[in-house]
Every structure is written in C-alpha cells, then in structure tokens.
Amino acid sequence: MIYFTTSNRQIAAALRHRLGLKAAPPSLPFPLYEREGALLCLSGPDPLDIASGVSALLAARPGGKNLLLISLEEGIPLESGRCPREWTLCTGFCGKDGRPWYPDILAAHPFFEGGAAWEAPDQTAYWLFRDPGAWALVRAASHFLAPHQILCLRCAGLEEGLAKEPFRRLTDWCLQADRLLCQRTPVLTDREEETIRQLAGSMFLSHTMTLQLRQLLIYQKLSRGSLEEGLSGFLEQLKMEPCQNKREGKTAFEQLRQHILL
Amino acid sequence: MNSSGSISYCKPFSHIYIEERAAAFPACARILERYPDAARIPIRHYKDLFNRPRQDWAMQKQSPQLILAVKEGRLVYPGAPVCQSFGSQYFYYTSSVMNCLYDCEYCYLQGMYPSANLTVFVNLEDIFRETEQLLSRHPVYLSVSYDTDLLALEGLTGYLEQWCRFTAKHPSLTIEVRTKGANIAALRSLPSCDRVIFAWTLSPETVIRRFEHRTPSLAARLAAARAAKEAGFSLRLCFDPLILTADFQTEAEPFVRRVFQEISPDMVRDASIGVFRISGSYLNAMRKNRPDSAAVQYPYENDSGVCHYGKARSARMTELYRSLLARYLPREQIFLWEENRKEENGWKP
Numbered sequence: 001m002i003y004f005t006t007s008n009r010q011i012a013a014a015l016r017h018r019l020g021l022k023a024a025p026p027s028l029p030f031p032l033y034e035r036e037g038a039l040l041c042l043s044g045p046d047p048l049d050i051a052s053g054v055s056a057l058l059a060a061r062p063g064g065k066n067l068l069l070i071s072l073e074e075g076i077p078l079e080s081g082r083c084p085r086e087w088t089l090c091t092g093f094c095g096k097d098g099r100p101w102y103p104d105i106l107a108a109h110p111f112f113e114g115g116a117a118w119e120a121p122d123q124t125a126y127w128l129f130r131d132p133g134a135w136a137l138v139r140a141a142s143h144f145l146a147p148h149q150i151l152c153l154r155c156a157g158l159e160e161g162l163a164k165e166p167f168r169r170l171t172d173w174c175l176q177a178d179r180l181l182c183q184r185t186p187v188l189t190d191r192e193e194e195t196i197r198q199l200a201g202s203m204f205l206s207h208t209m210t211l212q213l214r215q216l217l218i219y220q221k222l223s224r225g226s227l228e229e230g231l232s233g234f235l236e237q238l239k240m241e242p243c244q245n246k247r248e249g250k251t252a253f254e255q256l257r258q259h260i261l262l
Numbered sequence: 263m264n265s266s267g268s269i270s271y272c273k274p275f276s277h278i279y280i281e282e283r284a285a286a287f288p289a290c291a292r293i294l295e296r297y298p299d300a301a302r303i304p305i306r307h308y309k310d311l312f313n314r315p316r317q318d319w320a321m322q323k324q325s326p327q328l329i330l331a332v333k334e335g336r337l338v339y340p341g342a343p344v345c346q347s348f349g350s351q352y353f354y355y356t357s358s359v360m361n362c363l364y365d366c367e368y369c370y371l372q373g374m375y376p377s378a379n380l381t382v383f384v385n386l387e388d389i390f391r392e393t394e395q396l397l398s399r400h401p402v403y404l405s406v407s408y409d410t411d412l413l414a415l416e417g418l419t420g421y422l423e424q425w426c427r428f429t430a431k432h433p434s435l436t437i438e439v440r441t442k443g444a445n446i447a448a449l450r451s452l453p454s455c456d457r458v459i460f461a462w463t464l465s466p467e468t469v470i471r472r473f474e475h476r477t478p479s480l481a482a483r484l485a486a487a488r489a490a491k492e493a494g495f496s497l498r499l500c501f502d503p504l505i506l507t508a509d510f511q512t513e514a515e516p517f518v519r520r521v522f523q524e525i526s527p528d529m530v531r532d533a534s535i536g537v538f539r540i541s542g543s544y545l546n547a548m549r550k551n552r553p554d555s556a557a558v559q560y561p562y563e564n565d566s567g568v569c570h571y572g573k574a575r576s577a578r579m580t581e582l583y584r585s586l587l588a589r590y591l592p593r594e595q596i597f598l599w600e601e602n603r604k605e606e607n608g609w610k611p
Contacts, residue, residue: 065318091277091301091303092303092305098306100305100306100310101310101314102279102303102305102310102311102314104317104318104321104322104327105272105276105277105327106271106272106321106322106324106325107269107270107271107272108269108270108271108272108273108276109269113301115303122304124304126302126303126304142314142315142316145316146316146317146318146321147314147316147317147318148318148321148322173269176268176269177269179268180268180269180270180271181321186553187553187554187559212561215559215561216561218559219556219559219560219561222554222555222556222559223508223556257561261561261575
C-alpha cells in the first residue's frame with residue numbers, strides 16, 4: 001500500500017490523473033483520493049496542517065509494515081540556483097531547533113539527493129531546501145512508521161517535474177519502491193491462525209499457553225514447511241476429537257511439543 | 263532500475279553518514295577513500311541515526327549503510343556473563359565497530375542494537391589509551407571482535423593490523439579476534455604475534471547455508487584458520503553457538519572429523535563449545551526482526567532471563583560435541599559454556 005501526501009494542488013492533480021485516483025468519501029478533515037493499493041491525501045500547506053493531515057491519516061488508516069508514505073512537494077531552494085530543477089530525494093531533515101531526522105534510503109533510485117531544513121543548520125552544500133513542512137511531516141509520520149517507510153521528494157522546478165516523462169518515471173519508481181520495501185507476507189496464513197484458535201479451544205489452553213502453542217506452530221511451519229508436516233494427522237485428530245478437560249488438554253499439548261521439538 | 267522495470271536495493275555503503283567530529287580523524291579519510299561514489303551525509307551525532315525508534319533491522323540488512331563516528335565514555339568493558347572467559351581473570355571486551363557484514367539469523371546483535379547499519383568508531387587510539395591504563399594495573403585479556411567481525415572488515419578499516427601492532431608492543435596483553443572470515447590475504451599481511459588469538463566460529467555446512475548468510479563456507483574458514491596459524495597467530499576453534507537442526511545428531515561427527523582433517527590438533531590452542539543462548543529481551547526483538555527464521559522462532563525455554571534449548575537438551579548437545587572434540591584435544595583445552603557456570607564466567611572488576 002502506498003500513501004502519497006501533498007499540499008500542492010498541481011501535484012495532486014497530476015497524481016490523480018496518472019494513477020487514476022478517485023475521490024474517497026469524506027472521513028478526514030482533508031480530501032482523500034484512492035484506488036486499490038494507492039491513496040492520496042491533500043493537506044493544507046502550513047506545517048501544522050501537514051503534520052495533522054499525516055497523523056490523522058496514519059491513525060485512521062494504519063498500514064503497519066506494508067505501507068510506504070511518500071510526500072511530494074514543490075521545493076523551495078535555500079540558495080537560489082543551487083537546487084536541480086528535477087525531483088530530489090531528501091536524505092536528511094533538520095528542525096527549527098537543529099534536531100535532525102534521517103530516513104533509510106534502501107531502494108536504488110534515479111533522483112538527486114539532498115537535505116531539507118527548517119532553517120539551514122550550516123553552510124554545507126548538503127542542505128538544498130527550506131522546508132518546514134517536510135520537518136513537520138517526518139516528525140509526525142515517524143511516530144507511526146519505520147524510517148524506510150517515509151520518503152520525501154521535492155522539485156524546485158515543478159514545470160519540468162510534472163512534465164509527462166519525468167512524472168511517469170517518478171510515479172513508476174514510487175510504485176516499485178512500494179513493492180520492494182513494503183509487501184510482506186506473514187508467516188501464518190489467516191487459515192492457520194484459525195487452526196491455532198481451534199486447537200487452543202480443543203485443548204482448553206489458557207491465554208499464555210495459547211501464545212506458547214502459536215510459537216510452537218510457527219517454529220513447526222518454519223522448520224518443516226507446513227503445520228501438518230511430520231505430525232501424522234495429530235492436529236487434524238485434535239480438531240476432530242477435542243480433549244475432555246484441561247488435564248487432557250495439557251497432556252495433548254505436551255505430546256505436541258515432544259512431536260515438534262527435536 | 264533494471265531493464266525489467268523493477269528496482270533493487272541500494273548497494274551496501276551507498277550512503278555514508280559522517281559525524282562532525284569524526285571527519286578530522288585519519289581513519290575517516292582512509293575509509294572514505296574506499297567509497298568515492300558513496301553519498302556523504304553530515305550528521306551531528308551517530309545516535310541521531312543509529313538509535314532512531316522503529317527501525318527495521320531486516321530491511322536495513324538488505325542494504326546496510328555506513329556510519330563513521332567517535333566513541334565516547336567508557337571504551338573497554340568487563341566481559342559479559344554469557345561470554346566465555348577461557349580461564350582469564352581479567353577478561354574485557356571492546357567494540358571499535360558495531361554490527362557486521364555477515365547476516366547470521368541467530369546473531370544477538372539484532373536484539374542488542376536498534377540498527378543494522380555498520381558503525382565504525384574512528385578513534386581507535388582512544389581505545390588503545392584506555393587499554394594501556396588497564397595494563398598498568400594488571401594483565402588484560404581483551405576480546406576486540408565481539409560485536410562485529412574485524413577480519414571481514416579489515417579491507418575497510420585496517421583495524422586488525424593496528425591491534426596486532428599494539429598487542430605486540432604490550433607483553434601483558436592478549437587479544438581474541440572472533441571471526442567467521444576467510445580473508446587469507448589480510449591474515450598473511452598482519453604483523454605476527456602469538457598473543458593474538460584468532461577464534462573461528464565453525465558450523466556444519468548445512469547450518470552455514472541455512473542460517474549464516476553471506477558468510478564464508480566451512481572450507482574457506484578452515485583454510486583461513488590454517489593460514490592464521492601458519493602466520494604465527496594462536497588458533498581457537500569455537501563450536502559456539504551450536505544450533506539445533508533436524509540433522510544435528512547425524513552431522514556432528516563428520517563435521518568435527520572434517521575440521522580436524524583440515525586443522526591438525528597440535529595447531530589448536532583451545533576450543534570452546536556452547537549451545538545457542540540469548541537474553542530474553544534480545545530474543546523478543548529478534549523475533550520481531552526475523553519472523554521467518556526457524557533459529558529465532560524456536561520455542562526456547564526462558565531460564566531467569568536467559569533463553570536456551572532447555573537444560574537437558576543443551577546438556578546433550580554439549581556432551582555430544584565434548585565427546586567428539588575429546589578424540590582430538592586434551593580435556594583442559596576444551597572450554598564449555600554451561601548455564602550453571604555463568605557466574606564464574608562473568609568476572610566483575
């Protein structure tokens with residue numbers, strides 16, 4: 001899942017057009033546009049608007065580890081003429097008080113790189129953009145997401161950045177980064193989770209013992225490839241013929257442990 | 263982006279984060295020279311990057327980045343209770359580098375550190391100074407490669423060469439370099455000293471392939487171990503951690519036989535045996551980082567905060583290896599890590 005955020009209406013329009021995003025029913029103070037696997041939040045331009053927009057979005061629709069958040073904005077150069085007029089990936093941020101924050105840049109990309117600061121913390125060529133909004137966004141988003149899930153791209157020349165070819169390259173890369181970084185499958189399927197719930201019921205297990213059972217069966221699946229492999233129908237039998245009481249359940253659980261652990 | 267339109271991870275060390283103070287150290291310039299194409303990002307303090315909350319270790323391990331920093335505070339620490347002291351009374355360890363190039367599924371570093379990025383401390387001279395202060399009081403046995411693999415990183419840091427020279431100059435210092443490395447060229451170029459103990463962690467090939475990603479093969483490790491001995495260093499073999507697999511029992515004998523076919527027993531200073539054990543809090547973090555690793559997701563028994571395979575099973579695993587090693591080495595050269603010995607292993611100054 002990929003969430004785009006912007007406060008720029010030109011960028012929002014380009015994104016809606018390129019990705020085929022449709023207006024979603026109003027649920028947040030800011031307009032949302034979406035399609036399967038992608039969503040756009042259009043917030044106000046003030047740092048407070050940006051922070052509250054992203055916080056509201058991530059609280060209302062948490063994506064966990066399978067989410068990539070990408071902020072796209074027009075870049076305001078710290079020194080005129082120093083910024084490339086192409087999309088630039090921000091590799092560092094600096095707040096008003098000098099506090100820094102860094103994303104993890106894990107996916108290979110074709111963009112320029114540089115820093116975005118509330119105010120330039122030093123005179124080095126690293127700091128490219130004056131961007132209080134970027135700082136507000138990363139601070140808010142970092143309460144919800146890992147550093148590799150938050151990316152900010154800025155473009156000092158929107159005319160060039162929103163031209164057909166550069167913008168296609170940008171959005172293609174964003175979608176591919178989402179596939180690379182944020183699409184993971186859990187060890188247990190929903191069906192296997194349900195099997196564990198049934199088994200715990202069949203054996204009269206307490207909450208703590210249910211957690212132990214789950215850990216045991218995760219190990220079983222990882223070491224043998226499936227929940228059933230090598231257990232000679234033990235699990236199926238337990239589901240079909242539940243234990244009569246807690247004592248029987250404990251004995252069955254211990255037998256299962258012995259079967260699974262080498 | 264490749265031609266099929268999919269993107270890959272950044273190359274390791276494509277980004278180098280440089281602490282302001284570190285930039286002035288010669289080691290920093292030396293390391294940066296090796297990566298002329300890396301993006302250089304200035305940082306105020308390495309903890310601003312290394313200690314961020316909610317980092318994803320497993321993802322970072324796909325594309326580890328490099329941090330160059332200055333180490334502060336205490337630089338040399340007393341040995342931890344879960345580590346073997348090999349009978350040394352004054353057992354210390356130090357970390358000039360945090361994290362490792364290799365990717366072992368069971369590695370405790372993924373429970374100990376919040377980040378998988380490699381941090382190199384460029385002020386090795388300060389660690390030398392603190393070691394000299396300890397040496398002025400008593401002899402020192404110092405593990406210098408616990409939280410990393412200095413042999414694997416020698417091409418990057420050159421720190422082993424400096425440690426070997428430093429050890430050669432201080433007769434009451436013995437250092438241990440724990441490694442899975444196979445950099446024979448580096449070993450042959452190091453200044454020789456028999457108080458530098460190279461300690462190879464050895465595992466059966468099946469365990470290496472399944473759990474010790476990006477590490478050299480058993481054959482390569484054994485060749486490197488032989489080269490280290492031939493170059494004049496002391497040699498320790500570490501059958502530690504022993505990882506329980508379906509083939510644990512059957513592959514132990516051929517594995518140990520192969521080790522001693524390659525390494526003559528008289529080349530070996532000593533050997534250690536220890537089953538996998540880990541602090542409960544580290545294991546919790548490791549399980550989040552490695553949801554798909556059987557080595558990490560094993561339902562370990564938590565015994566006063568230390569998780570292991572259970573006393574009886576651990577004892578059987580240890581005894582199997584002890585009896586196999588006893589065919590080649592005298593008893594006094596075999597060191598065991600056992601739960602009930604952790605107090606005596608953990609010397610406190």
